[in-house]
Amino acid sequence: MAEQIDDNQERFIKDAVQQFVDAQIEGQQPDLDEFVKKYPEFEHQIRQMIQNVRKIDALFASLTQGEESGSETADESGNLVGQKLGHFEIREMIGRGGMGVVYLARDTKLDRSVAIKSMPAELAGGSTTRTRFRREAKLLASLSHPNIGVIHDIIEQTEGSAYLVLEYVPGQTLAERIAGKPLKLEAALTIGLQVAEAVAAAHENGVVHRDLKPSNIKITPEGKVKVLDFGLAKAVGGEPTEKPTTVTQPGRVIGTPAYMSPEQARGKSTDHRTDIWSFGCLMYEMLSGHPPFESETATEILARIIEREPDWEVLPQETPANIRVLLRRCLEKDQRQRLRDIGDAAIEINETLSLGLLTESKPATARVVTIGARYEEWR
Numbered sequence: 001m002a003e004q005i006d007d008n009q010e011r012f013i014k015d016a017v018q019q020f021v022d023a024q025i026e027g028q029q030p031d032l033d034e035f036v037k038k039y040p041e042f043e044h045q046i047r048q049m050i051q052n053v054r055k056i057d058a059l060f061a062s063l064t065q066g067e068e069s070g071s072e073t074a075d076e077s078g079n080l081v082g083q084k085l086g087h088f089e090i091r092e093m094i095g096r097g098g099m100g101v102v103y104l105a106r107d108t109k110l111d112r113s114v115a116i117k118s119m120p121a122e123l124a125g126g127s128t129t130r131t132r133f134r135r136e137a138k139l140l141a142s143l144s145h146p147n148i149g150v151i152h153d154i155i156e157q158t159e160g161s162a163y164l165v166l167e168y169v170p171g172q173t174l175a176e177r178i179a180g181k182p183l184k185l186e187a188a189l190t191i192g193l194q195v196a197e198a199v200a201a202a203h204e205n206g207v208v209h210r211d212l213k214p215s216n217i218k219i220t221p222e223g224k225v226k227v228l229d230f231g232l233a234k235a236v237g238g239e240p241t242e243k244p245t246t247v248t249q250p251g252r253v254i255g256t257p258a259y260m261s262p263e264q265a266r267g268k269s270t271d272h273r274t275d276i277w278s279f280g281c282l283m284y285e286m287l288s289g290h291p292p293f294e295s296e297t298a299t300e301i302l303a304r305i306i307e308r309e310p311d312w313e314v315l316p317q318e319t320p321a322n323i324r325v326l327l328r329r330c331l332e333k334d335q336r337q338r339l340r341d342i343g344d345a346a347i348e349i350n351e352t353l354s355l356g357l358l359t360e361s362k363p364a365t366a367r368v369v370t371i372g373a374r375y376e377e378w379r
Contacts, residue, residue, distance in 0.1 A: 009042070012042065013042050013045050013046055013049065014049075016038075016039055016046050017046055017049045017050055017307060018307055020046075021050075021303050021307050032047065032050060032051075035050075036050075079093065079101075080103055080116075085105070085155065087107065087108045087109045088106065088114065088116060088165065089106040089108060090103045090104075090105050091103070091105055092104050094115070100164075101117070102117045103115065103116045103117075103118070105165075107152075113168040114165050114167070114168050115165075115166040115168045116163050116165055117163065117164040118162070134162075137164055139230045140166075140230055142207065143201065143205055143207060143230075144201075145197070145198055145202075146224070147195070147197055147224070147226060148201065148202065148226065149166055149167050149169055149226050149228040150166070150167035151164060151165070151166055152165040152166065167226075169220060169228065170220060171218055171220040172218070172219050173215050173216075173217060174214035174215070174217040174218075174219060174225075175213075175214035175215040177191075177219055178286060178289065180290065181289045182286065182287055182288055182316065183286045183287070185318055185319065186353070188286035188287050189323070189349050189353055190223070190353065191219065191225055191286065192279075192286065193346055193350055193353065194224070194225035195212075195225055195227060195282065196279060196343070196345045196346035196349060197346045198225070198226075199212065199275050199342050200341070200342050200343040200346055202230070202275075203275070203341075203343075207230065208271060208272050208274065208275055209275050209278075210264070210270060211229065211256060211259075212259060212275055212282065213278065213281075213282070217282075257298040257301040257302055257305075258281065258291040258293060258294065258301055259278045259281045259282070259291070260274075260277075260302065261273070261278065261335065262277075262306050262333045264277075265302040265306060266306070271335075272341075273335040273338050273339075276330050276342050276345070277331060279330055279342060280327050280330025280331040281293075281331070283323075283326075283330070284310060284331070287315050288316075290314075292310035293305045293310070306333070310331060312324070312328075315327075320352055322352060323352060326339070326348050330345065
């Protein structure tokens, strides 16, 4: 028995930790000291891994819960509907999130519709938030791609208010398009291709999104995809004084739990591979109808991201084998083993669409060999 455990030490330890995490998720309160005594040969390793998972509770105590929590708690007194901001007439509120309220406005000078993103009134006095707004403006201005929302202007007022004037993108968000139901295979791949090309363009310009999720992706009535909201992005190799984790207060992590990479969930340094993980989550959700990691609380979601694997059986049977392999490469927990360039994902999806590999009669065997060979090179 001891020899067998030695041969499978890593899996044995992970299984033990999983038992502990599952017990916590189910509402039990297992005693750590008593638990690790059951595994004397690996007591130290199991204790360390469980302590790392426990840190999630403290790490996410101050986590802002995306659009949903923002819409419930934000102050309505700052509503700009019906007012004018320079030569922009504010028509209606079209969105609200933890980092800003978004309005539909009319640019009276150029006679066009625009989206104006304002800083929440309760955060207007915060220098960190203003810094993040300026960063978003600079990052967006540096990007030029048909699948990335355009920034037209930034307005900063003397009383501390700040506004971004953005391209108005009509249509549904990807979250609205999915709405808990899987998309047809070709539609999912077509949307995924455009997202991958947009993020690849951002990466080529040194920009990491860090909050890629369905609500940050718009689909126009014509089917064009636009990736929005680079407010949480980080310029790779940017300001030398920037901390490697976030620009928030100590202990707070930027992002949305269900789409965070394991390294992002732990509050560690992130790079372009975090976007690749989030892209994998998007593709999985489009194909299955739900994110790969779900639970009732942010803490439980992050525990699942760190310790569990997605249920690959829920993907539609007609999903080409090479796309399944691609998703596995995107959702590698160890970022060193993850797909290295999201541009490769765009190439893979484009070739799948172009070569007509979307039916069971054409299982893309040759493509599996190709991406499998690439994976061996990456490893």
